[in-house]
Amino acid sequence: MARASRSAENTAARRFEAEAMPHLQDIYRAAARILGQRERAEDVAQEVFLRAWKSFDRFEEGTNCRAWLFKILFHCVSHERRRWFRFPLLKETEEFVEANLPAPEPIPDDISDAQILQALDAIPVEFRAVVLLVDVEEFAYKEAAGILAIPVGTVMSRLSRGRKLLRERLTDVARSYGIGNVAGGSPA
Amino acid sequence: MSESDYNRRLKDAVRGVEAPPSLETKIRGALADRPVSRSWGWLLAPAALAATVFAIATSFYHFGRLRYTPEARESYIASVSARVATLMRVGLGDHIHCAVFAKPPKTPPERIEASLGKEYSGLAAIAERYVPAEYPMMTAHRCTDHGRHFVHLTFTNGDRLISLVIARKGEGESFEAQSLLPAMVQSGIPMYQSGVQRFAISAFESRDFLVYLISDLPPEENMRIMTAMAPPVKDLLEKL
Numbered sequence: 001m002a003r004a005s006r007s008a009e010n011t012a013a014r015r016f017e018a019e020a021m022p023h024l025q026d027i028y029r030a031a032a033r034i035l036g037q038r039e040r041a042e043d044v045a046q047e048v049f050l051r052a053w054k055s056f057d058r059f060e061e062g063t064n065c066r067a068w069l070f071k072i073l074f075h076c077v078s079h080e081r082r083r084w085f086r087f088p089l090l091k092e093t094e095e096f097v098e099a100n101l102p103a104p105e106p107i108p109d110d111i112s113d114a115q116i117l118q119a120l121d122a123i124p125v126e127f128r129a130v131v132l133l134v135d136v137e138e139f140a141y142k143e144a145a146g147i148l149a150i151p152v153g154t155v156m157s158r159l160s161r162g163r164k165l166l167r168e169r170l171t172d173v174a175r176s177y178g179i180g181n182v183a184g185g186s187p188a
Numbered sequence: 189m190s191e192s193d194y195n196r197r198l199k200d201a202v203r204g205v206e207a208p209p210s211l212e213t214k215i216r217g218a219l220a221d222r223p224v225s226r227s228w229g230w231l232l233a234p235a236a237l238a239a240t241v242f243a244i245a246t247s248f249y250h251f252g253r254l255r256y257t258p259e260a261r262e263s264y265i266a267s268v269s270a271r272v273a274t275l276m277r278v279g280l281g282d283h284i285h286c287a288v289f290a291k292p293p294k295t296p297p298e299r300i301e302a303s304l305g306k307e308y309s310g311l312a313a314i315a316e317r318y319v320p321a322e323y324p325m326m327t328a329h330r331c332t333d334h335g336r337h338f339v340h341l342t343f344t345n346g347d348r349l350i351s352l353v354i355a356r357k358g359e360g361e362s363f364e365a366q367s368l369l370p371a372m373v374q375s376g377i378p379m380y381q382s383g384v385q386r387f388a389i390s391a392f393e394s395r396d397f398l399v400y401l402i403s404d405l406p407p408e409e410n411m412r413i414m415t416a417m418a419p420p421v422k423d424l425l426e427k428l
Contacts, residue, residue: 016219024215028207042211049215053222107194113201120202135195136202166198 016056019065020049026066026137027073033132034077036121048073067139070147074129107167108174115177119169127162134159261289268384275366276382276389279353279400282333283387287342287351292327300328307428308339314424315352318417319343323350350403350413354425356396363393374415377422383407390414394425 027048032041051072052059059068120128133144134155141159145152265284269277286292295303300312312328319325323343331340339354363370363380370378371390382389388410391400399421401414 013219021212024212025207028211029202029205032205033202038208042208042214045207045211046215046218050218050222053219109193111197113197113204116197116201117205120198131198132202136199167194 012056015061016053019059019061020052020056020069023066023069024049027069030070030132030137031073031077033117033120034074034125034129044073044076047076051076064143067143067147070133070137070139071149074147074149107170111170111174111177115173116170119166119173122169122173123162123165127158127165130155130158131162131166135163261285268387271384272382272389273366273368275361275363275368275398276380276391276400278336278355278361278398279351279391279402280384280387280389282331282336282338282340282353282355283349283351283400283402285333286331286338286340287327287349292329292331295325295327295329300325303329304339304341305330308424310424311339311354311421312341314417314420315341315343317420318413319350319352320413323348348404350401350405350410352417352421353400353402354421355398355400357393357398361398363391363398371411372415375419377418379411379415379418381407381411392418392422394422396428397425399425 024045028041028045031044031048032038035041035044048069052069059065120131123131129148130144133139133147134141139147141152141155145155148155261284265281268284269281272280301309304311312325316325323345326342326344328341331338336355336358341352343350343352364378368380371381372379377392380391382391386404387402388405388407389400389402390407390411390413391398392414393399399418401410401417403410403413405413
């Protein structure tokens with residue numbers, strides 16, 4: 001009995017190693033971008049993998065392990081931050097953002113990665129989460145909806161608004177750094 | 189910057205952030221200390237199945253199924269009968285004892301009159317006229333339960349049972365005398381009603397007989413059949 005249990009444990013460990021561990025970098029990066037703190041991102045990434053390991057018997061082999069891990073990640077983050085990107089709080093934010101979005105401006109060419117990250121970190125987390133999942137991690141709308149536990153339509157609207165916001169922030173960040181080499185535009 | 193350049197730059201910027209090498213080691217260390225949770229469902233499944241079977245069996249037993257010994261059947265009849273008026277138990281007991289448990293073989297049509305005896309000639313025809321056609325007659329016989337004699341006709345559609353049970357009155361036996369309140373009066377005949385578990389009971393009395401219609405039908409349907417057949421049945425019994 002004990003031998004059978006050990007053997008099952010080893011099989012699970014091998015599966016976890018092969019299916020879950022390769023996504024550590026993705027999980028850490030997303031956590032860092034969502035939380036805005038690398039130290040907290042480390043803790044949350046560790047928590048994600050511990051939770052995943054504890055419930056790995058419920059993970060269905062052959063399904064999308066990466067999406068499953070992201071779902072756990074957003075669950076952890078949501079739990080951590082008192083579910084601050086759930087709907088009731090969002091509606092007001094979304095409406096406010098939508099009403100205050102300026103017309104998109106061209107993004108300067110010579111903006112750095114650090115400035116892109118700075119702009120990304122500056123947009124509200126509910127939009128940032130969707131931009132990260134769809135534009136960076138390349139999840140389908142449906143997968144992103146599953147990960148965030150929101151309707152597909154909400155994913156699409158947040159993505160659209162998130163992208164506009166990000167462009168706006170990028171322009172602001174570039175301007176604050178005195179970057180004015182905008183493709184197709186005239187220097188200030 | 190073009191849209192595609194912008195998308196590529198966004199991905200590169202985010203993916204350029206790498207987890208510290210110590211994180212992987214830290215996670216592996218934490219994982220090694222914790223066993224993966226096991227699904228105990230496969231161990232609980234037989235227990236759940238056993239509990240379900242037990243619950244179903246208990247329920248069946250409570251409602252009179254799975255009673256295979258005479259003692260178990262008697263205890264069931266006693267427990268059910270205890271919940272109806274004393275005079276209602278007469279017909280109910282015979283119905284359960286004979287039609288539910290004993291299940292006598294089908295009476296061939298040509299044997300019906302002989303089985304009931306010539307004094308009850310015509311009773312089967314009256315009953316068949318009022319019992320819905322989808323419940324053909326199964327048995328027509330005389331039976332004895334606890335030393336008491338009955339004339340008993342049963343009808344079934346294979347699923348539900350209907351019994352017409354007639355017993356000669358014993359000393360002092362009368363619905364009226366026992367102060368039972370009739371549910372209705374049909375053609376001058378007081379009709380009495382009761383029920384327990386799945387059994388609906390309708391009854392009336394003639395001068396010398398107690399007559400019961402007991403079935404698994406809804407009480408109002410049972411009563412409707414009984415009120416329809418009561419006048420001709422009473423006429424027949426009054427002639428005996």
